[in-house]
Amino acid sequence: MKCNEVKLLLVEYYENSLDLDDRSRVKQHLSGCESCRFRLKQIEQLHQLLAKENVPSPEESFWTNFLPEVRSRIKDKKKPRGILIPKTRLAFGLLSVVAVVIISLILFTTDRRNMVEHRTEPMVETILSVSDPSSYTEQLAEMLSAQGELPLNVFLSNGETQDLELTEKILEQDLLSQKSLNSILIELSSEELKQLEESIKTLVVGDIL
């Protein structure tokens, strides 16, 4: 038997767990090999060293209380104590709070962005899509002709969605020419502005179109 083979069997040889054949072969090898005898000696010394270790045994009261404690845990389905130290619980708690705050901020920011986008989109579309504003008035005129003349405030409060959309488009178009309208309004005196305001209130939709 070679040293490499014997080396792997020395622990079992020392612990007396080899079968008879292997034991006999190892013994024969050891009788003629100093280095393997030295390795065996090392294994023996390690075993003796580990056996010297004095592991403190719990007090008798620990063993007396062991079964009642196990039974108590079974009854209460207690979680093991002392595994999670308060510091770890605190760390987990803090991490959870931070995570909730971060998620809330992300959601809130996303929500605001969505609201802004939602608000501006129709206006952008309206502005960009104006190519022939007169078509809006014609459309509205056609729709309203069937309804007859209506005061503007009644029209606006009772109007169908489509009516209101068209009206909005017309007004948007007017906003685009705001420059000229503003310059006109600036020219008016406060008394003239009041008169204009009164006449708008009593305005009939048919008058505009």
Add this chain to the structure above:
Amino acid sequence: MKDEKDSSLVGRFKKGDEKAFNQLVLRYQKKIYDFIYRMIRNHQDAADLSMEAFVRAYKNLKSFEERSSFYVWLTRIAVNLCINFSKREKFRSFLSIFDLPEKPTAISSPIEKIEEEELKLAIDRAIKSLPKRQRISFILKFYQGLTHQEIAEIMEISEGAAKANYFQAIQKLQNLLAQYR
């Protein structure tokens, strides 16, 4: 009077005899505690985990199919608890960097006591430094006296792998504890 066999106690428990479980606890409490203590080297946690091992055994005993012996099955529960504990320990060690260092205890014991303490500490460190599988194999074989076959069953590895783990553990410990021989 001969002790009742484990399989008989398990059978009685499955039929509703709670006292049979108590017998099993009393039979293996010291062995399980000893194994867990040697794995984690701390009395308070070893006490906690060894009780938890029996609580888990109680919860799962009715579905235990007895493919292995009760003790091997119970030891497997203990091994898993130790593995999970060591993972939490690593996280706990990370948090402990914020701890204040412990005050050194006054040395008033006789020299023999100091040497004994030093040796214990050295063995502690050496065993803890073993890779998980080697540590488990070593403790189960060396201290618990289980066979390689039983260890292989517990660790769900081959018998050859269990032997190799043990052999490598012995070699490492020889190197780590060379100065104490």
